[in-house]
Amino acid sequence: MRSVEITEPGKVVITTTKALGVDWHKAEFARMTNEFKRGRSRFKEKFNRCFTCDWPFQVGDGGNGEVMNIVCFKGEGNKLLCTDCYEKLTGDL
Numbered sequence: 685m686r687s688v689e690i691t692e693p694g695k696v697v698i699t700t701t702k703a704l705g706v707d708w709h710k711a712e713f714a715r716m717t718n719e720f721k722r723g724r725s726r727f728k729e730k731f732n733r734c735f736t737c738d739w740p741f742q743v744g745d746g747g748n749g750e751v752m753n754i755v756c757f758k759g760e761g762n763k764l765l766c767t768d769c770y771e772k773l774t775g776d777l
């Protein structure tokens with residue numbers, strides 16, 4: 685889906701909507717820890733926020749960090765989701 689809007693004279697904003705299908709998923713993939721954060725720091729994709737709701741994963745020590753769930757979307761690759769979004773998305777899959 686694509687919509688075009690003239691937001692101000694001389695400027696057009698094009699918004700495209702893309703539907704992503706779930707390829708595979710795994711609950712409780714990892715926990716957000718400082719080690720995880722450090723490990724991802726040099727990557728383009730930091731994986732420090734939920735892919736769907738943008739919630740920042742809460743950092744903890746070892747077993748206390750927030751649970752992150754992994755979903756692989758067709759054509760998009762791996763993304764990390766918070767548990768609420770993960771359950772909503774994968775409910776009946």
Ligand SMILES: [Zn+2]
Pocket residue numbers: 734735736737738739765766767768769770
């Ligand atoms: Zn979320």
